[in-house]
Amino acid sequence: MDLTSLDRIRAAHDRTELVLGARSAPLAGGTWLFSEPQPDLVELVDLTTLGWPPVEVDGAGLTIAATCTLRTLADLSPVRGWSSQHLVARCARSLAASEKIWDAATVGGNIALALPAGAMTSLAVALDATAVVWTSDGGERRQPVLDLVTGVRTTTLTPDEVLRAVTVQAQVLAQPAAFRRIALTRQGRSGAVVIGRRDPAGGLVVTVTASVPRPYRLAFPTPPSAADLHDAVDAVDDWYDDPHGAPDWRRAMTLRLAEQVREELA
Ligand SMILES: Cc1cc2nc3c(=O)[nH]c(=O)nc-3n(C[C@H](O)[C@H](O)[C@H](O)COP(=O)(O)OP(=O)(O)OC[C@H]3O[C@@H](n4cnc5c(N)ncnc54)[C@H](O)[C@@H]3O)c2cc1C
Numbered sequence: 372m373d374l375t376s377l378d379r380i381r382a383a384h385d386r387t388e389l390v391l392g393a394r395s396a397p398l399a400g401g402t403w404l405f406s407e408p409q410p411d412l413v414e415l416v417d418l419t420t421l422g423w424p425p426v427e428v429d430g431a432g433l434t435i436a437a438t439c440t441l442r443t444l445a446d447l448s449p450v451r452g453w454s455s456q457h458l459v460a461r462c463a464r465s466l467a468a469s470e471k472i473w474d475a476a477t478v479g480g481n482i483a484l485a486l487p488a489g490a491m492t493s494l495a496v497a498l499d500a501t502a503v504v505w506t507s508d509g510g511e512r513r514q515p516v517l518d519l520v521t522g523v524r525t526t527t528l529t530p531d532e533v534l535r536a537v538t539v540q541a542q543v544l545a546q547p548a549a550f551r552r553i554a555l556t557r558q559g560r561s562g563a564v565v566i567g568r569r570d571p572a573g574g575l576v577v578t579v580t581a582s583v584p585r586p587y588r589l590a591f592p593t594p595p596s597a598a599d600l601h602d603a604v605d606a607v608d609d610w611y612d613d614p615h616g617a618p619d620w621r622r623a624m625t626l627r628l629a630e631q632v633r634e635e636l637a
Contacts, residue, residue, distance in 0.1 A: 402472050432538060441463045455543070466488075503538060522584045574590065
């Protein structure tokens with residue numbers, strides 16, 4: 372839609388042009404920004420003109436630029452030994468949208484938007500990803516994506532900060548992972564996403580997104596029993612409520628999916 376409150380869209384070409392005013396916001400794919408009125412904004416600062424390499428793979432792991440599109444990330448060639456790489460495509464596909472959205476929507480935009488059904492938030496949290504955030508003083512700070520997303524449409528990002536990238540360690544990508552998702556309808560928004568990852572010591576990490584306002588990470592140093600996992604999931608007491616799923620349904624589905632994940636990785 373036309374954003375009639377805007378005075379300008381400014382393309383940033385280097386970091387000095389990334390200064391964000393009180394009524395400015397970063398523009399990434401624009402798939403959300405242009406989907407509803409933004410009366411508080413007068414300026415968008417386009418990040419896609421910064422030319423950040425979308426995906427970098429090296430011995431340490433994976434660095435995903437905030438401006439990397441879902442399409443580019445999903446098209447990443449398989450890397451030998453990265454057992455959990457299949458999560459990339461599965462999480463990307465959990466954002467039920469058209470091909471056009473896939474070509475434009477970015478990893479950073481998805482995380483910064485902080486919807487409970489944030490598909491890239493699910494991926495980043497499941498892989499213990501770290502957010503690299505550019506601060507307005509020219510520095511940067513790092514924070515687990517788990518802690519960056521604090522609630523429905525809330526993050527620790529301040530209005531003058533820009534999410535630059537997320538990084539994932541190779542040793543995490545080497546761990547086997549299991550993915551489960553459910554939605555109320557075939558093409559519907561995620562109602563619950565549960566992802567498990569088995570570490571080399573036999574421990575299990577289970578992350579829950581979409582059914583909760585913010586991501587949850589449940590870590591077990593040794594394989595949990597069904598009852599242990601059930602109790603840990605059931606300790607969550609803020610199930611999300613919107614037209615894509617009632618809280619009691621989301622709780623029941625999350626418990627069911629978590630058990631499936633546990634069994635698959637046992
Ligand atoms: C049909 C359809 C289905 C959708 N389904 C889903 C869904 O299932 N789950 C879901 O989460 N979303 C969904 N969306 C919403 C949206 O398309 C996605 O969240 C998308 O990933 C947003 O990315 P973007 O690059 O387009 O962000 P933009 O629209 O460009 O920006 C989104 C917000 O993030 C801020 N931002 C962007 N990049 C940065 C950055 N690097 N640093 C700091 N702030 C930044 C912007 O200022 C803005 O506030 C859907 C949208 C459509 C149209």
